[in-house]
Amino acid sequence: MGDKREKIDIVSPRETNILKFESMKDYIGKNVVSKSGEHIGSILDVLFTNKGVHGMIVSKGFFSKYYVDRTYFNTIKEKAMLSMDPILLLVKKVVFDSDGKRLGKVVRIKRKGKTNELEALVVKKRFYSKPIEIPKSAIDVMKKNIILNKKFE
Amino acid sequence: MDSKDKIITSDDILGKDAVDPDGQILGVVTKLHINKENKQLVGITIDEGFMKPNLFLGMNFVKNFGVDSVFLSQIPITKYVGLKVYDSNGKYIGTVKKVIPKRHKVLSIEITHNMKRYVVTSGDIKEIGVSVILKENYKMDEL
Numbered sequence: 001m002g003d004k005r006e007k008i009d010i011v012s013p014r015e016t017n018i019l020k021f022e023s024m025k026d027y028i029g030k031n032v033v034s035k036s037g038e039h040i041g042s043i044l045d046v047l048f049t050n051k052g053v054h055g056m057i058v059s060k061g062f063f064s065k066y067y068v069d070r071t072y073f074n075t076i077k078e079k080a081m082l083s084m085d086p087i088l089l090l091v092k093k094v095v096f097d098s099d100g101k102r103l104g105k106v107v108r109i110k111r112k113g114k115t116n117e118l119e120a121l122v123v124k125k126r127f128y129s130k131p132i133e134i135p136k137s138a139i140d141v142m143k144k145n146i147i148l149n150k151k152f153e
Numbered sequence: 154m155d156s157k158d159k160i161i162t163s164d165d166i167l168g169k170d171a172v173d174p175d176g177q178i179l180g181v182v183t184k185l186h187i188n189k190e191n192k193q194l195v196g197i198t199i200d201e202g203f204m205k206p207n208l209f210l211g212m213n214f215v216k217n218f219g220v221d222s223v224f225l226s227q228i229p230i231t232k233y234v235g236l237k238v239y240d241s242n243g244k245y246i247g248t249v250k251k252v253i254p255k256r257h258k259v260l261s262i263e264i265t266h267n268m269k270r271y272v273v274t275s276g277d278i279k280e281i282g283v284s285v286i287l288k289e290n291y292k293m294d295e296l
Contacts, residue, residue: 031243033239033243033284033286034282034283035280035282036280036282036283037236037237037239037280037281037282037283037284037285037286038282038283038284039283074241075241075242075243077242077243077244078239078240078242078243078244078245079239079242079243079244080243081241081242081243081286093176094176094178096172096176096219096221096222096224099219099220100169100172100217100218100219100220100221100222100223100224101219101220101221101222102170102220102221102222141174141175141176142176143175143176143177143282144173144175144176144177144178145172145175145176145177145178146176147172147176147224
């Protein structure tokens with residue numbers, strides 16, 4: 001990017017070097033990787049005010065889009081590396097209780113406001129079955145799938 | 154718990170999902186291995202799916218036999234083979250070819266990239282999950 005900008009004429013009362021600036025082109029289309037190394041999408045748009053970049057819209061697939069705050073990004077170089085695993089990705093993960101019983105899949109996530117902090121998971125075994133709400137305190141492992149620390153009837 | 158409730162049959166184990174400590178379903182339990190001399194269960198075989206070799210795990214890898222699944226107490230290190238390795242900026246470094254273990258934990262990993270082999274010790278690994286992410290100032294020695 002920088003070498004192409006070297007040839008650009010500058011019209012500015014303040015700046016004599018524009019190579020120090022980052023370009024939106026450097027962000028858009030970059031693959032986004034979660035803390036655990038999972039590819040979670042690519043940057044579709046960058047949202048900013050006159051104070052700087054506030055966050056990015058990450059797109060995964062055709063329908064799934066979400067806004068990720070700038071503070072959750074570690075580095076944006078070869079790939080955009082996040083400092084966390086977005087809890088939105090827990091949807092469709094399998095939930096086992098401590099007795100190895102398969103309770104179903106996560107259908108909805110309850111979180112504190114719009115943050116990445118989990119409050120509860122809503123799990124369903126089948127489409128028509130009654131949903132079970134599992135509080136954060138009942139979760140033992142929350143990685144590839146979810147394992148609880150107690151039995152559920 | 155009644156002693157009768159503690160006894161399960163092979164039907165309660167075979168065909169169940171084997172779940173590692175990260176919650177990943179490694180495959181389905183297809184075999185039980187029994188020592189014919191002392192008549193004790195020594196391990197299980199997991200069918201990891203199409204084009205993947207079956208995985209034998211000793212009983213020290215089994216945490217408990219659950220209702221719908223078998224929970225494992227440790228992650229089999231063979232699971233890491235084939236994972237992609239990135240540096241902290243997301244630059245592709247290579248693929249895990251081999252894992253060198255020490256007491257069932259990762260001591261170092263062997264990475265291949267462009268026909269070259271490199272080794273990275275566990276101290277330089279930031280995260281092992283869906284892929285391997287290295288620390289910022291990692292050291293990588295060519296083999």
